Amino acid sequence: MKALFALPFLLMALLLVTGAHGQQARGGAKAEPTQRAKAPNPAFEPITDDPKLPRALLIGDSISIGYTLPVRARLKGRANLHRIPENGGPTTRGLENLSKWLGDGKWDAIHFNWGLHDLKMDETGKHQVPIDEYERNLRELVKRLKATGARLIWASTTPVPDGVTAPRRSNEDVVAYNAVAKAIMDESNIPIDDLYAFALPKLTEIQRPANVHFTQDGSEVLAKSVAASIEAELRKLKSG
Numbered sequence: 001m002k003a004l005f006a007l008p009f010l011l012m013a014l015l016l017v018t019g020a021h022g023q024q025a026r027g028g029a030k031a032e033p034t035q036r037a038k039a040p041n042p043a044f045e046p047i048t049d050d051p052k053l054p055r056a057l058l059i060g061d062s063i064s065i066g067y068t069l070p071v072r073a074r075l076k077g078r079a080n081l082h083r084i085p086e087n088g089g090p091t092t093r094g095l096e097n098l099s100k101w102l103g104d105g106k107w108d109a110i111h112f113n114w115g116l117h118d119l120k121m122d123e124t125g126k127h128q129v130p131i132d133e134y135e136r137n138l139r140e141l142v143k144r145l146k147a148t149g150a151r152l153i154w155a156s157t158t159p160v161p162d163g164v165t166a167p168r169r170s171n172e173d174v175v176a177y178n179a180v181a182k183a184i185m186d187e188s189n190i191p192i193d194d195l196y197a198f199a200l201p202k203l204t205e206i207q208r209p210a211n212v213h214f215t216q217d218g219s220e221v222l223a224k225s226v227a228a229s230i231e232a233e234l235r236k237l238k239s240g
Contacts, residue, residue, distance in 0.1 A: 043068040049080040054108035056230050058083035061116050063158055066214055070223035090117035090129045091137035098144055107150040109233045115157035115177045121168040135180045142188055151233035154185045156196040163210030193229035
């Protein structure tokens with residue numbers, strides 16, 4: 001009988017203790033942080049120009065983010081290598097942000113790519129940017145880039161590997177979108193840094209399995225081609 005009488009008081013005490021603990025976790029000074037702030041990507045950090053060197057700009061998605069630092073290292077002492085301060089995404093994002101990315105300064109060379117985000121598919125198989133819209137967008141982007149007077153270099157979109165990728169992508173689409181881009185670049189006399197052909201024979205060695213992204217060593221490999229293509233255009237600028 002005494003035990004039954006004491007039970008409500010025990011329950012009340014338990015509720016008070018639980019409530020106080022929950023309040024402390026929600027707003028108390030002793031609550032532990034659940035997640036640390038993510039460190040900024042060093043590829044996005046602005047650089048200080050050496051005024052004696054030409055200025056080059058990288059525009060691209062996460063593949064280009066991966067090779068930004070190794071390309072910068074390869075061009076050290078030969079060019080000031082900048083990159084856009086975000087993921088370039090699909091051509092629609094490029095159209096929205098290109099003026100901001102270009103800024104007011106003079107560019108001597110611009111190495112650019114769009115495609116991997118455009119050809120993403122939703123659960124119904126619809127592309128984020130259908131190929132005919134991709135062509136229109138890319139033509140407009142090239143027109144605006146040519147207006148800068150910079151030496152332009154187009155980077156073909158890198159392969160999509162076999163296996164499950166999320167979001168869905170197809171390597172057949174990479175080939176088709178690259179063909180559209182090549183036709184535009186050929187018409188505009190823009191050289192192509194063919195990262196697709198460069199990466200394809202060594203894909204299993206440099207790309208993550210079932211993932212469009214590259215290993216750190218893989219990004220270093222891509223950087224060789226990117227840096228060489230930029231240097232080639234800067235040499236033409238200097239000689240011409």
